[in-house]
Amino acid sequence: MDAVRTSNPDSTSGGSATGKTGRSARRGRVSPDHRVIALSVALGVMVLAGHAYVLVTHPLPNISDGFVPLWMLVLMFAATEGFAIHLRVRRGGHALGFSEIPMVLGMLATAPSLLLITRMVGGGLGLALLRRQRGVKLGFNLALIAVQASVAPLIFRLMVGGTVDVLGPTAWAAAYLAMFASDALAAVLVTAAIALKDDPDEWKRMGHALRGLPLVAVTTTIALIGAMAVEKDLRALLLLGVVALVTWVTYRAYVRQSQGHAQVEELYSFTRALDGSLDSDDVARVVLTQVRDQMRAEGAELIVPGPGGRGYLQHRLTGTDELDAEFLLEMPADAWWVPAAKGEPVLLPIARDRIPTNAVAVPVPLGNGTGVLLVTDSLPDTPAFTDEHVMLFQALANHASIALAKSQLVDQLRHEVSEKERLVLFDPLTGLPNRRRFGHHVDEAVAGDKPAAVILMDLDRFKEINDALGHDTGDAVLREIGPRLNGRVGARGIVARFGGDEFAVLLPGVANEDEAVSVVNELNAELERPIPVGAMQLNIRASIGIALAPDHGNDSKTLIQRADVAMYAAKEHRTGRRVYEAEHDRNTPRRLALIGELDQAINRRDLLVVFQPKLDPVTGLVTGAEALARWHHNEQGFIPPDQFIPLAEHSGLIRPLTLHVLEVALRRCASWRRSGRDLSVAVNLSPNSLMDTNLPDIVARLLGQTGVPASALTLEITESSIMADPTGSLRTLERLNTLGVKLAIDDFGTGYSSLGRLRELPIHEVKIDKSFVQRISVDHRDRAVVRSAVQLGHALDLEVVAEGVEDGETMAHLTKEGCNIVQGYYVSRPLPADEFLAWLTEREAQAPAILEAAADGNVVYPRFGT
Template identity: 40%
Template sequence: MTLRGKILGFFLLLLLAVMVLLLALVYRSTYQHTLRQVASQLDFAHGVLAHELQSRRQAQSAMADLIAKDFTLLGEIADLVASPQQQAQSLSAALESFAARSQASFALVSAPQGQVLAGTSDELLPGAALPWRDLLDEEDPESAERLVVFAGRVLHVNATPIFAPRPNLMGWLLMAFELDDQATTLLAELSGADVALLDGAPGAYRVLASNLTGLPRAELAGQQLSQAPGVFRFELQNLQQVALRAPLGDTQDDLQVLLMRSLSAELADYQPLQWQLAGIFAIALLLAGLGALWIANTVSRPLSQMVASVRRIAGGDYHAPMATQIGGEVGLLAREFVAMQQGIAEREATISFLAYRDPLTELANRNRFVAELQQALARCAPGDSVAVLLMDLDNFKDLNDTLGHDAGDQLLCQLAERLQQRLRADEQLARLGGDEFALLIPRCDPGQVIPAAEHYRGALQQPFAVRGISMTLNATLGIALYPDHGESAGSLLQHAEVAMYLGKAQRSPYALYRPELDRHSLLRLALMSELKGAVEGGQLSLYLQPKLHIHSRCLYGVECLVRWIHPVHGFIPPDDFIPLAEQTGNVCALTRWVVRTAVAQGRAWQEQGLELKTAINVSALDLADPGFAAFIAEQLSEQGLSAASLIVEITESAVMADPEQAMGQLQQLCELGVLLSIDDYGTGYSSMAQLKRLPVHELKIDKSFVQDLLSNPDDDIIVRSTIELGHNMGLKIVAEGVETEAILERLDQLGCDIAQGYLLSKPLPPAAFAEWLAATHWQVPGLPD
């Protein structure tokens, strides 16, 4: 920023800051004052509303007492007692007349015990029991009244005893006066606030009566209103409202009255003042700007001429003339800049070449390539793609070690020349370092990226001649596409390199980046290094999920599931750290920890008298461990636990990894007495011929076939067939993913043996499982019913 700009900006920003602060203070004071005023008005409205409601209730109670003493009514009731069938209609007609004269919604006469004898209500017919039975006190009959919600209406119900004469209680006169929209409109006019009678929960209110109509009333029903007492704010029809939730008599229903006033409407009265202030501030800002501009021009004009010349030089125009006739210190500075100008021009040419060119091949280097890639991404239109191809020579290090680095440099120069000859319009070529070359293809159709890779690999078809030796080179290309594989230059280059190493691993001439094969994230590296410490450091926890014997509805056992609670990253999903354990070779240590913990848990249950089987999961690497079966036998012996109480679950894929070796381990476990189970049956690739050779005791049907059992006929067929097949082979069948009683009943009909899923419980830590076990309604073997 120029000196003139700084001076001008300082004055303007200072004045603007003061103005904004003043506006904010005025608005804040106005807002707070209006809010307090509206809250006070709502308190006053509440008092008016309460007084009006009390007056209405007193008048209605007096009317009911007067009617209860009417001789005509007493005579009708006496006749009804003498001849119920003949006098019910006459009494109802009399009540209809009383209700019309008193403007009641309906009137009823009930027996002393609360049974309706006659009335004008369509909902409460003769013979029905009163829903407000607690208003009637036969031992000490007195008039009582209450606000109730009945049939979607708010009613003021008066119960008045009828004597013939006192203290002989003949019955009760009940008169109901409705608080409807008309009544709430009158209350709103008297109180000066919008009134709404609500019941129900937030988000699903029922507006029983209100002076609001149409959309505001419908929107109010869906509001999430504050449940705290006192005044609160919310938006209705995009207008801010201040509301007061007030009690409404002694009703026992979930009934509340809401008093509302529009804060937005109250604030609108202050808008003329705010516009006047804004106009004053705008004029003041304009005058201050003109004054500051005059001062800035007076001070900075000589320097501005100097700065303009210097900027041209900074922009690369080293031949731009500079005014050296300026006097004083500014003129001396100008002449010194002219002397520097020539030296800078010479040095910049050299620096520019070294900064953006590869000294060996004179191709663009990494910095230039990244800059070109960033520009291509910025110019890329929506829907277009940009391709980055990373070429790396195979076994180039061996060539360098054999012929020397000079020969390697010659070979790289020849390759660079060939690749440059194959460049097409708008495409860029760079040498990133060593034997890596990068190619940028803007506006590249994804379907053309493989032909483009083949096009540039064509540079390797002809042999290269170095020191009289003809040699053929091979290379692997990694390909990354924008925006599918990254949205920045750095991520595209990184993912192209990941794809290149994937191609080398697969011995493929080129490979396209796939996110699921990217194993280079920092978190994965950290977890790989910390997993062994987690096994030894107590970061693992064993969760338990119960299994149920379906026919007897008795608990059968549990499946043990390992969980990793990382001290920094928190809960690590098993799908994230178990593959890491298999890659790093720590899965065997992990499984042995699970075996020790599960067997110890089984011993604890045995001491408590519980008869629960414990199931653990093992991987292909565990089955490849020659001492795995011996380790299980050792743990069972140390804990004094029966081998039949332990179930080892294996997946089909683990068995198929090396069937013969797996068969040997499984045979040892079977001879030991451990039960064997095939987990996730139906999702692997095993054949029935392979399955019948395995010494297993049960099959677990994968939850993907069980969860839609009732709605998918194909799943029903698969589950039924698997159960029949397993039973014919002498195996028990376990169904995973059982989440409803209906699925459990269907499995029982199909003859399935054991169920596991969220219907029983999700996996729980031992302490929580013990609480669940104590509270469950399922039968627990070893515990009294």
């Protein structure tokens, strides 16, 4: 059997698959080719030195007259090297030949040095002419041949000496040992070459490299029997050739059948390898490693659509199994593999300009488009890729597509989760932590009564910037202030934005008032540096409040609240900054008690939800109602909404309060509709509600539970709540609009960017603020404002609602101007659910007369309710 040789020691890493990252990472290292060359040179030097030493110190006598001509040995060595059987070991390979036959004949009939030359010449011709080896690979295999041609005769001669019958049992044993030893040594050297060139883990596969050794016994036996026959008659070489040929054909068929089974096992192992990883980079590495090995290719690449459908990611696997990735803005139009991206496999069997010698590319169907999987430059044991390789490659790509699609889905889900976490915990405008995140940091900093300072700052007269220069300019100022504060605080603490023009700073470990004030003075100096806006320079000042832990509190809620009190004291007294003092907060006990009691009232569902009717002023028909929260305190009696709603906003109770009102309103609306009344219901949303990314899901769930159609629900929002976070608010509004919910702008006309933002929002209704409505009958300026609002709303195909209708004259004016819906005390005060139903029933009894009057062109303005 021939020496076990590497099938590709000079080209195991595909040049076409080497990315920029891989090249730069390997810059300056000794190249794999140079390592193999060094090994080859070392082997050659060892062979020459060994032969010189043996010839000088221990000359070995000829043990038999040559009974096989040298030229015939040369031909036999050339044939056995040229027609080798390839055993695949991962991406490497080992060539099995029958060179044991001429080797044994040569050891019996030729001097060692002459045998070395004969085998080098014959083996070199077989490798160069028949197997077309060149360069580093040819040099290494010639060095390997020289080692085998030196080791085997040396072992043989040392065992048999010069006086023993060379065709006797001693010679047989010597021949077996010499052949086994030389082939085993060759297996070790080939493994070393592959490890140096391509894969350090090749040593783990030594067992595969020794799989051909059992055949050595067969070929050595054939050679010994043949030697005894040839010694009697040279023509016996023909019989020996017949036996060798039959054995070669039989073993090659066995090897091909075994490799066919191995290919099925490799396909199964490929599928199994993909099952374990969900990370997209790991999946790409497994896919490229497996297809490169199974397709017997130099290089492998994977091109998949980029995240969000933007561009493409091109993964390349280098010869040292390094995964390089490059982002492509668009698919290159002139790339040879582009048809595969359109669903057509590509096979390049011959060389062309500026493309690989031979290559295959197949489509990889994915959820967000079609990717491309390709291999380039087949290894020497695979002369060229064929249609069979394309079929195998398509099967591999189909398995890979499932794993890749799954990994992309996991990446998308991770991104969405990360984005939701960011939206929940960070301010979208500045990227700073928001109130919730800041509260977590404060609680961690003060746990165990550790000292800390909480600083709250509110920009003075910031609204004037928005009013005069527009909201975009205000946003630009806020984006500038965030990094300024962050840069000044640095590693000493954490900067957050609470919303609007309010920022907060946490200084862990600071309990001393002087130290906190010193930091505040730094922050003030940073804020007062002019901010360039176009050709202008804006000067910003802030009112700042300071609360210290544990003196002023030992939890985030208390410390933030007391810093807020100090800040408003600074604003009220125009001192710029204040440290919290108890006298600033005389109402705090009552306020804190109310917050706790409000929390309990919400949890117990003690808050009353009342309904104020909404009326069509032309027909007099009730179209729906607005749901409003009312709180009757057990001890303090009725607490106005303008007192407890701000408490809920400030304390974080506004979310459960809003959800309570929303749920009650939808359940009441469902009962009205079940009784045959086609009514709608409106619910107010706070500014914080629009920052709740779960709000659309909650609304959808409640609509499904109550059976109320989405079109029967109107959610009212103020312009100022949208302006607090335009991007996040718009995202929430668009999701609500997709559900089919109606959206209304409340207090229309009081905001500072109404006309600029109105056309950009997915709204269905504008609600004119009562401050304009209530004096419409006596103030021509308010009439002009209302008239303009109605005309603007109708021009934008919006329904116009007027609130605060207190008398019949106001109703008449609104009807004349074309207002679609009115509500106010002239129609009815807000009523508890049962009273509203009774009022509605009474109102319906009068409907025929009102409709008849309306049909005759007479508009009736009765006052309903009290």
